Amino acid sequence: MASPPRKVAKKWYKQSFKEEWLHEKDFKEWLQEDSKEKGVSYCACCKTQIKNANRSMLMAHCKTAKHLNNMKEAKAATKIDSFIKKQIPRESDEVAKAELLISAYIAEHNVPFAHADHLVEVCKRAFHDSSIAKNVKLHATKASYLIQEGIAYHEKWEIVDQCRNEKFSLIIDESTDISVSQVLAVVVRYFDVEKNDVCDSLLDSIVIEDGSASGLCKAVKTTLNDKKIPISNIIGFGSDNCSTMMGNKSGFQTLLKEDIPSVFVMGCVCHSFALCASHAVKMLPSYLESFLKNITFYFSRSSKRNRDFTLIQEVTKTETHKIPKLAQTRWLSRGNVIKIILEQWDALLLYFQSESKEDILDGANNIYQTFKNRGTKHMLLFLNYVFTVPALASTRNSNSNRSGLNDAIWIRVLNNKTTINSTILLHHCSTLG
Structure with a gap:
């Protein structure tokens, strides 16, 4: 059974x-x-x-x-x-939280205040079944108030508390805004114990009337005193290398050292590299800069020329890169232009060969003749290497036998203490290209 x-x-x-x-x-x-x-x-x-x-x-x-x-x-x-603690949040609190989150999004992504109305309307349509979304009221004026008087105010005083209690470095830069007012941006760099990281934060933007070193120094000291931040907490100072900031006699850093003799001063590294590069290229023929300008200008305002060049790239099986624009203020911006020209060399040579027969006014023939010059590519290969030296510095230990000019030659060139003869230049350009 x-x-x-x-x-x-x-x-x-x-x-x-x-x-x-x-x-x-x-x-x-x-x-x-x-x-x-x-x-x-x-x-x-x-x-x-x-x-x-x-x-x-x-x-x-x-x-x-x-x-x-x-x-x-x-x-x-x-x-x-x-005696029972209510755990249900009021809907009005949730609505206020939603308005703050949307305002924070506007600030974080640099969205114009005028777009706040439309953004809220989109949220209401997307979440039509949400009572919180229906009750959100956020227009440009309210969004501006929440960001400037709410979020920014709270964040600013958190930064102030850090600077009151911790050592920090001061980074400043002066510029003119769209209203033609001189504004001094004051940034502080400090170590945040809670985040366990070094943070850069905007402490204040000061509208100034006196743009001299003494005027800037007075404005910074007034700001620190108003916020009750001890000036003795400053351990470092950074800025660009203009005489107003870095002058040894009456610059901002000199005035700062009168109050804090031990402060560590560092100029803008990018600005220093730009000055080094512009000084170093004086050793090279002057026609190279005109050559770069002429190429970038030739393509900058003509869609037809760009289309024709794209066809040449397809014929030569070259990657379809556009020729970037050339920034006039920094010599280091030439590095990217030189790199693209070397990558597109065959396509550009073929293109300007055909253009030189038809286009006389815009100097296509002059560009083509410079392309044909045997020394042009060698000089560009050398410059391409020079512009990549700072990037290679971090890999010096892992790649000590890298090809190209060694650091000693590079340093001598920057200090204008040597001339690279054609034999050395041609040898290294052949190894690079």
Whole structure:
């Protein structure tokens, strides 16, 4: 005779606390989540945990004699709302939070304040079933106020507290904005213990009337004094290399050292490299800069020329890169232009060969003749290497046998103490190209 089938034990599932229970009529007066143990139900009236409680267990608890008696005593003594901590946030608080989040998004992504109305309207249409989205009211004026007087104010005073209690470096730069007002940006660099990282933060933007070194120094000191930041907390100073900032006699750094003799001063590295590069290229023929300008200008304002050049690139099987624009203010910007010209050399040579026969006014023939000059490519290969030296500095230890000119020659060129003869130049250009 076959034995009866064994009953399979019903699997028991652990039930965690659900916030939706807080809205139910039977539970809202006494139920809350335990503050000490997350996910556990807690009876504020009986002051006891109800572990792994599902809805039926909560219903059973609220019908027990102990719970009913405690509820009766609590209602007799005082309103039950006075001893139970409400965990349901008010909708108005959630709406305010949403408005702050949208304002923070506008500030973080540099969105114009005028777009706030449209952004809110999109959110309302996207989340039409949300009562919070329906009640959000955020126009340009309110968004500007929340960012400037709310978020920015709070963040600024957090930075001020860091500078009051920690050492920091000062980085400043002066410029003229669209309203033709002189503005001094004051940035501080400090170590944030909580983030365990070095942070750069904008401390203030000061509108100044006197752009001299003494005027800038006075403005910075006034700002630090107003915020009660000790000037003795400054351990470093950084800026560009203009005489107003870095002058040895009456520059900002000289005036700062009168108050803090031990301050470490460093000029802008990018500006220093630009000055070194512009000085170094004086050793090379002057026609090279005109050559670069003529090529970039030739393609800058003509869609037809760009289309024709694209066809040449396809014929020569060259990658379709556009010739970048040439920035006039920094010599280091030539590095990217030189790199692209060398990559596109065959395509450019073929293009200007055909253009030189048709285009006389825009100097296509002069560009073509410079391309044909044997020394042009050698000089560009040399410059291409020179412009990549700073990037290679970090890999010096791992790649000590790299090809090309060594650092000693590079340093002598920058200091204008040597002339590279054609034999050395041609040898190294052949190894590079």
